[in-house]
Amino acid sequence: MEVFIAQIINGLSLGSIYVLLVTGFNLLLIVAMIIHFSYPQVVVFSMYIAWMVMKFTNNSIILAIAAAVGSAIILNLISAPLFQKVMKKREGVDINTTMVLSLGIGMIITDILSHGFNEGLPIAFPENIVGDKSVIEIGLISVSNGQIYTLVVGIIAVSGLFWLLYRTRPGRAFRAIAEDPNGAKLVGLPLFKTALASYAVTGVLGGVTAILLAVLLGTTSPGMGEQVANKVLAVSIIAGLGNLTGGLIVGLLLGILEAVVQGYISGSWANAIAFVVMLVVILFKPKGLFGMKL
Amino acid sequence: MEESRGDNSLMLKVHNLFVSYGHIKALKGIDLEVRKNEIVVLIGANGAGKTTVLETILGINIPDSGDIIFNGKSIRGVSADKNVRNGICLVPEGRGVFASMSVLDNLLLGAHHNMHNVKEHLNRVYDWFPILKIRKNQVARTLSGGERQMLAIGRALMASPDLILVDEPSIGLAPIIVNEIFDILINLNREGYTILLSEQNANKALKAAHRGYVLETGKLVLEGTSGKLLNDKRVREAYLGV
Numbered sequence: 001m002e003v004f005i006a007q008i009i010n011g012l013s014l015g016s017i018y019v020l021l022v023t024g025f026n027l028l029l030i031v032a033m034i035i036h037f038s039y040p041q042v043v044v045f046s047m048y049i050a051w052m053v054m055k056f057t058n059n060s061i062i063l064a065i066a067a068a069v070g071s072a073i074i075l076n077l078i079s080a081p082l083f084q085k086v087m088k089k090r091e092g093v094d095i096n097t098t099m100v101l102s103l104g105i106g107m108i109i110t111d112i113l114s115h116g117f118n119e120g121l122p123i124a125f126p127e128n129i130v131g132d133k134s135v136i137e138i139g140l141i142s143v144s145n146g147q148i149y150t151l152v153v154g155i156i157a158v159s160g161l162f163w164l165l166y167r168t169r170p171g172r173a174f175r176a177i178a179e180d181p182n183g184a185k186l187v188g189l190p191l192f193k194t195a196l197a198s199y200a201v202t203g204v205l206g207g208v209t210a211i212l213l214a215v216l217l218g219t220t221s222p223g224m225g226e227q228v229a230n231k232v233l234a235v236s237i238i239a240g241l242g243n244l245t246g247g248l249i250v251g252l253l254l255g256i257l258e259a260v261v262q263g264y265i266s267g268s269w270a271n272a273i274a275f276v277v278m279l280v281v282i283l284f285k286p287k288g289l290f291g292m293k294l
Numbered sequence: 295m296e297e298s299r300g301d302n303s304l305m306l307k308v309h310n311l312f313v314s315y316g317h318i319k320a321l322k323g324i325d326l327e328v329r330k331n332e333i334v335v336l337i338g339a340n341g342a343g344k345t346t347v348l349e350t351i352l353g354i355n356i357p358d359s360g361d362i363i364f365n366g367k368s369i370r371g372v373s374a375d376k377n378v379r380n381g382i383c384l385v386p387e388g389r390g391v392f393a394s395m396s397v398l399d400n401l402l403l404g405a406h407h408n409m410h411n412v413k414e415h416l417n418r419v420y421d422w423f424p425i426l427k428i429r430k431n432q433v434a435r436t437l438s439g440g441e442r443q444m445l446a447i448g449r450a451l452m453a454s455p456d457l458i459l460v461d462e463p464s465i466g467l468a469p470i471i472v473n474e475i476f477d478i479l480i481n482l483n484r485e486g487y488t489i490l491l492s493e494q495n496a497n498k499a500l501k502a503a504h505r506g507y508v509l510e511t512g513k514l515v516l517e518g519t520s521g522k523l524l525n526d527k528r529v530r531e532a533y534l535g536v
Contacts, residue, residue: 169402169409176392176403183390185354187403187449188378 002140007263008256013147013216015255016154020209021228022235022247023158024202030178030242030293031198034083034098038106039206040232041225045109046071046210048220051123059126064214069207076203079105080196106226113222122221129211130218146215157208158248161201165244170197178242178293227271234274238281240288250289302329304363305457305488306351311360313343313350320346322512323360328457328490333483335499336492337523337533338509344492345387347509348459351490352384353377365456379407381456387465387492389446393435397426400434400445404452412452419448422478440471447478457488464495476502496533500524508533 021040028036036042046068053067054060083098114120131146165171173194177184185191213220235254239246257277258270281289306328313321321343328334338344349355351362353374362370369377383404391400401419405412420427423444429437434445443463450458460479464472472495480502483489493499500506500520508516508529516526523529 169406172395172399172403173406175395175399179392179394180390183386183392185374186349186352186384186386186390187406188352188375188383188453189403189406190373190375193375 002138003263004260006141007259009141009143009147010262011256011259012252013150013154013255014259015252016150017209017212017216018232018235018255019248019251020154020157020205020212021232022239022251023161023244024205024209025232025236026242026244026247026293027161027174027198027202027205029236030244031174032080032083032195033095033181035095035102036079036083036202037099037102037229037233038109038225039102039202040228041106041109042072042075043206043210043213044220044222044225044228045075045113046207047214048113048117048123050210050214051125051220052117054126054129059128061129064129065207065211068210068214069204072206072210073200073203076199076206077196080199084192084195106229110222110226113225117222120222122219124219125214129214131215132218146218150212150216153208153212157205161205162244164201170194174198231271231274234278236288238274238278238288240290240292242293243288243290244293246288246290302331304328305330305332305365306490307361307363308347308351309361309363311347311350311362312358313346313355314358315355320512321350321357324509324512324514326507326514326517328488330488331483331486332505333479333489333491333503335503335506335520336490336509337494337496337499337506337529338492339494339533341511342509343512344509345461346512348384348461348490348492351377351459352382375407378453378455381454383450383453383455383458385443385446385450385458385460385463387461389439389442391434391437391442391445391449394433396431396433397437397445398430401426401430401449401452404449406453408453415452415454419451422451422482423448439467440474443467443471443475444478447475447482451482451487455487457490458482460489460491462492462494464493464498472498494533496529497524 021043025036025039028034028039049071050064050068054064057063083101086097086101117123131144131149133145134142135145135148136143165174173189176189177191177194181191235250236247239250254274257273261273262270304327308324308326311321311324324347336344336347346355350357353372356371361368364382401416405415425441426445426448429441434442437445463475467475476498479489491499491503500523503520505519506523507514516523516528
């Protein structure tokens with residue numbers, strides 16, 4: 001029982017990361033109408049930028065946060081015209097092209113990380129940002145400060161996003177475009193500008209995720225982005241592509257499931273579980289558990 | 295049917311407009327005018343090009359050639375969001391309301407470019423359509439067809455437009471509701487809104503409008519005052535079934 005509770009706690013913090021990633025992925029999918037498969041690679045890239053900045057600023061956490069958020073926003077905004085231009089050239093939305101484009105961006109990022117930083121070796125974050133201090137300990141159950149940060153910031157970030165979606169003017173435009181892009185055009189919503197705003201918002205989410213990953217894991221490597229990208233896509237498909245609420249639930253559940261598998265079977269199986277679930281789900285519910293929102 | 299009153303300076307002029315979708319020529323040289331304080335109707339069967347005319351004016355399609363002058367300036371090639379900001383609004387065919395969003399959200403979308411005085415605009419729309427105030431927190435999916443049409447018109451009003459383009463308001467509505475919608479359009483016009491309407495329901499539309507144009511496969515074949523068109527033999531045979 002103690003193992004189980006301990007793994008649930010591990011799963012919740014890991015799940016918060018998946019939730020943040022899949023929320024950013026889904027937002028780009030429904031508002032900018034792109035499959036940004038490599039969005040998690042943008043996040044990992046931002047982790048490297050944060051690491052660099054800490055190296056040169058005597059381990060400043062504030063500057064690391066600013067650098068991660070800034071880098072994710074900039075990377076997103078640089079790629080935005082590329083995605084939108086390709087779509088325009090191909091006469092309207094062509095979601096497959098955007099996926100290939102994103103794959104390419106991901107490969108470039110991975111290559112830059114493996115050649116440009118730390119000779120391609122995994123990087124370790126300075127102690128002051130890593131949250132590995134145990135703050136609650138009851139028998140086998142141990143909760144680290146990093147886990148608490150991840151869960152709390154995750155909840156705040158996702159609530160913030162939903163507040164933006166349901167209580168603000170740009171959020172209203174996001175939802176309108178997500179529901180009916182043509183209808184949105186007919187009422188005079190600026191599609192490109194609104195899409196750009198969604199790239200910026202997912203940039204902020206991505207930067208926050210990068211810092212949380214640093215806090216939770218304390219390390220990263222060039223290959224991590226791709227591995228996580230596969231999982232984020234799986235979560236989105238299991239929940240239903242573009243379904244924000246579904247992504248919240250499935251992201252959290254996947255985190256817990258992986259942790260439980262890790263606790264009882266073996267860590268090496270945990271990475272496969274998302275895809276096993278995905279295969280089973282799309283066999284019975286091709287549009288995902290909660291339905292596609294495309 | 296009545297004479298236009300007050301200021302009747304030229305608001306919209308469409309000149310020799312050609313539009314195509316790929317190889318299909320949708321509009322083959324359209325000329326039309328809308329004066330301030332008028333209701334003008336574009337009559338035509340399915341596929342005649344009515345929606346294309348309205349959407350091209352709004353800025354959805356880029357014309358092959360020809361020009362569109364709005365309030366003295368060419369708006370050819372100007373994007374829809376700029377045109378909405380400058381006072382042209384479309385009430386789309388089939389209403390085009392966002393079904394999963396609340397009535398209030400739908401209305402606020404209309405004011406996307408014009409968020410100051412939003413309360414005032416909202417209250418004015420609620421005065422026109424009290425039912426929308428009652429239903430403001432319901433999602434639009436739960437509205438009846440007539441209520442959706444009112445929502446679509448209300449949403450257009452939220453932008454305080456000079457010119458309202460209304461695409462086939464009667465489609466899919468019960469006759470009694472159609473009457474109600476046309477009464478609303480007539481009243482809006484009396485309050486100073488200029489309206490360009492497209493319709494298959496020629497009888498009702500011509501009775502509401504000051505002038506009309508008849509569109510057949512991308513070309514205007516007839517134009518004139520509503521009275522003239524209502525009595526025209528060809529219109530009576532083709533569109534009024536008499």
